[in-house]
Amino acid sequence: MTGLRVGLVGYGDAGRGIHARLLREVGHVVTDTVTRHPARIAAAREDWAGVRVHPDLDGLLGRARELDVVVVASPSGNHLEHTRAVLGAGLPVVVDKPLAVDALQARELVVTAERAGVPLTVFQNRRWDDEQRTLRGLLERGELGRVHRFERRWERWRPVPKDRWKENAVGEGGGLLLDLGSHLVDSAVQLFGPVRTVHAEIRNLTTPADDDVFLALVHAGGVISHLSASGLCGAPGPRTRVLGDQGAYLVTSFEGEPTPFEGLAAPAGHEGWLVQGTSLTAVPRPPGGHADFYRQVGRWVAAGAPAPVDPGDAVHVAEVLDA
Incomplete structure (x- = not known):
């Protein structure tokens, strides 16, 4: 073509x-x-x-x-x-x-x-993230069993924020809710279906537009999603954690962002871990991007x-x- x-x-x-x-x-x-x-x-x-x-x-x-x-x-x-x-x-x-x-x-x-x-x-574009494609494969194969909770974090340590329209355009599209929340919610909906109820906590700590966001979603199928985005997080949590009745999927880092979980980085060619208590199995990363x-x-x-x-x-x- x-x-x-x-x-x-x-x-x-x-x-x-x-x-x-x-x-x-x-x-x-x-x-x-x-x-x-x-x-x-x-x-x-x-x-x-x-x-x-x-x-x-x-x-x-x-x-x-x-x-x-x-x-x-x-x-x-x-x-x-x-x-x-x-x-x-x-x-x-x-x-x-x-x-x-x-x-x-x-x-x-x-x-x-x-x-x-x-x-x-x-x-x-985040539908094509390595972790999203890997997780979709796990879900399709049923390796987590019945999922009951999905967690995804986009947490950064930026005590001195950037000075762009995203940080300053209050009411005109700025802020993390629209910027990163659009990705986080789309990822959750693509994996677990339409949302029935929403609880939100939204603050602006260092910028005119919101820079600290937490969303709790209940999907129509019963899965609960906890989604967070923050620019003032000195100890970012694990990027993704998905809990099912047969195991969990854990991704500790994201795109080179600083993380306190460097010791849990997956080996080359893999994206995250299938976790069952103390048992950790690296999950192969599918092709794509x-x-x-x-x-x-x-x-x-x-x-x-x-x-x-x-x-x-x-x-x-x-x-x-x-x-």
Whole structure:
């Protein structure tokens, strides 16, 4: 399959650091991007020969006939406006999570796409995390038995916080609830189904937007999920712990973040441990990775394959975060 011609809205931490990197890995080409920041303009021109840099989305959409898909990687508070415009231009669109800042806006975008007949998907790349793929395999094989609790933590020690829109945009998409909570809730729902009840504890300790979040979810099937995200955690807990009546799955670290559990790092080629009391068995890591999302985008756009993420899932995630 020939690589897609991609318009990328935003060329910052998400646009350049995540999307552009994965797009290049699978052979897609960023032909157009939207940014006004001088350093980001220079970075885009360095990264992509002949890239067209536009100061606004209207400029990019003026070249719609030369694009196959648009990726919206702008701040979350702009997702509604930007995605509406791309859908109005009739272009398939990938929206970085969260799809929108609340369920009302997310639902509007899904309905707009359906009525216009324009493909829409959401970048929930954490479905392709090593631990998520490994855990799905364990569940499918029934190795944990009947699961009753799922725990996942995204805890960091950042006593001096970063100074970005994510830390400061109160009410406009900033904060850990929308940023990391979107990933955490999506992961839980993908594994254990729709959520029936929600308990939340949300605080802002060091930043204007929330930076300390705990969610307790009860899934329709009875599993309870405990999800946490924090920027002020001097002793991060184990990344993932899943409890079943035949054993548990334990992952102690995540993407090189500092952890007090370094002695429990799984051996090469493995992801976490199957635990039964004092018995620990390293679990082999299945093949795959985040780039698989954009491989599926290629098949979705070029051949009408299923979307890598059903946008309706993003609506349910937003409903949970709104609760």
